[in-house]
Amino acid sequence: QVQLVQSGAEVKKPGASVKVSCKASGYTFTGYYMHWVRQAPGQGLEWMGWINPDDGDTKFAQKYQGRVTLTRDTSISTLYMELSRLRSDDTAVYYCARDKAEQLIVGAFDFWGQGTLLTVSS
């Protein structure tokens, strides 16, 4: 069965960086695009970007351009989201979410990780 298991909660100071991991299992890792979505406390969902695990190609929402890096390690079926120059308003739960279509970007997300809470506080 498809599983996406994310790394644990993080507490960071403003200006620092964080790297969240998402380990995939139960399907062909390189066959599906992976997205990152975040949710601030009590707020709605915000799409951040995607990565193609096959070739490492990425695309980001404009507001994250230059601050987010998406990478993957195909040898261990794991994806990473690194967010730099953290601010207090980056406090949120960060999710990895698999695209529904194989070898394509559809934009609907059929499997999600459990979420990683990032708290940014001085």
Next chain:
Amino acid sequence: DIQMTQSPSTLSASVGDRVTISCRASQSISIWLAWYQQKPGKAPKLLIYKASSLESGVPSRFSGSGSGTDFTLTISSLQPGDFATYYCQQYDAYPWTFGQGTKVEIK
């Protein structure tokens, strides 16, 4: 960016009720719309994609309709496990955007 506006923000209903949630896009998104259900402390769950296609394993009491700018999620007979927050999401144009959510509460 395409703005997605859901209504109502909160909905009070009883088990067995028919529930309708609306989602309006600020410009046409054709049929590129998904609906998700989220329970407290949990990740969202895909219910509907391509405006009206039911995701595998999702009960048939959930249905979606619409195209262009106006969309609807209908729950034909509300069940106890359906009390949650529902989000629409457009994936017609980057950046993909979500509605603000509709919380379905017990009346």
